[in-house]
Amino acid sequence: MRSSGWFPRTMLGVGLTFLYAPIISMMVFSLNNSRLVTVWDAAHSPTLKWYFELLGNDEILDAAWLSIRIALISASGAVILGTLTGVALARFGPFRGRTLLVGMTTAPLVMPEVITGLALLLLFITLQQAIGWPRGTGMVTIILAHITFCTAYVAVVVQSRLVGFDESLEEAALDLGAKPGTVFFRITLPLVLPALVSGWLLSFTLSWDDLVITQFVAGPGSSTLPMVIFSKVRLGVSPDVNALATIMVLFVATGITLSALWMRYQYRRRERDMQLATAANL
């Protein structure tokens, strides 16, 4: 009774093929010699020439470097703000402004990006007129925008991790005389650490990948990697973008596999510690 019928399993197969076929085809054609992307040039393929071409493309490399810097800062900022939000929502009970905070952390998850992008740009322009900051648009405004939409994701991840644990551990520590700050750093933080790690990675990915909001708030001088890719692919397929995509997919796949293995290791270790603790108590 546990396993599903033939229909769901067939659909699962179909769905997974659907999810992976485009990615795999992109990876295969990144090795194609022909500029005509989808026509396989059997005589001269596979070749790595598009990968080498990529290494010589300063526009793409500069954009990638800008995107990495933006993503690193945005993810870190979003983790701080998102953790505060998650802790407040999961642990503070009802407070004034809670409904507002809940609304402002769930709405960004679904808000169409064109609306968020337009709204943020108009804010920056209004601020600039009113207080003279931020000066023009560019890296700073991109980072502010990215922190804002990533915060919502981190908040959700942290919150659902926190509600999974009851408060008795924290209360016990307080009863034993620990200060609230100590409790946070010794109990709460270690508990939510996996959520912080996945929240940071998620934010990094979202920031690294964002096109629409970034296009609004980026100034003329600052083009992130998605902006460069978009302007290239609008004109049709280009083989070096296939190579770039392949590198990014392999990078993410490796990262996810490693983190899955790490989580499994952590889980096993915790199980063993629990067993040891139980044994010691007997």
Add this chain to the structure above:
Amino acid sequence: MSQNLNDRGRRVVMGIPLVWLMLLFLLPFLIVLKLSFSQEQLTIPPYAPFLLWVKGLPHPQFHFNNYTFLFTDPLYVSAYLYSLKVALVSTFFCLLLGYPMAYAIARAEGTGRSVLLMLVILPFWTSFLLRVYAWIGLLKHNGVINNILMYLGLIHHPITMLQTDFAVYVGIVYSYLPFMILPLYSNLEKHDVALLEAAADLGARPFTTFVRVTLPQSIAGIIAGSLLVFIPAVGEYVVPSLLGRTDQLMIGRVLSDEFFENRDWPLASAVAILMLLLLVVPIMLFQHSGGRQIESHR
């Protein structure tokens, strides 16, 4: 902790994100709203001031002409309707494909289940833009799908797939599928198998059991997943720009064109406000269901 953490600490913890989000999420919408009542002007920034000061008193200037223009010009009305249609159809197919997938994953055993779940999540971590781009190579006139079909002799002339409604549906279903599967999975995974066994013991066929037992229990997951797809799909910009028709734009593209190409900021703001009005009920529904979903993890 709530009782013990002193008041000042609590206020700092909740105050920082509250102020940040009010400043960078709520306030911007008010500015958009304000600007939507303004008029285009050849200045920097290109719109008329909202407040005119007459004898030291502020006089807010409300112009409704952006809105009347949007309602009278068929271009905008059809863009809104088309966006709704695309979002509805895509959400439907996402559900049709995503539900059985989530069901199969939720019923899989131990390790297989986590591997399958990871396979569904993995594409979500790779670039959205590049995954949409990948479809150009598959769908275009001399693309992979046409080549395969012609090689197999199923067709003799390439089918036009790129720049059609079909391509947009494929692109949206493809990029939003994980958003449909994940809430459905977390719902279906919690179902009590004993109920299904009881139904089977009482003589119900698998299909009847599904319709009478599983489906009603998974309504919350269906709603959450569908809204996670529908709401952003209405304003989708990347998919229709890369795969979609050129004669019928979606509203997200219209907004961006008004802003960047026509530089009519007030009109772009009015487009945004009307889109928000269309989406306000779905968004509130989502907040409701999303809130419940997190509470139910307790």
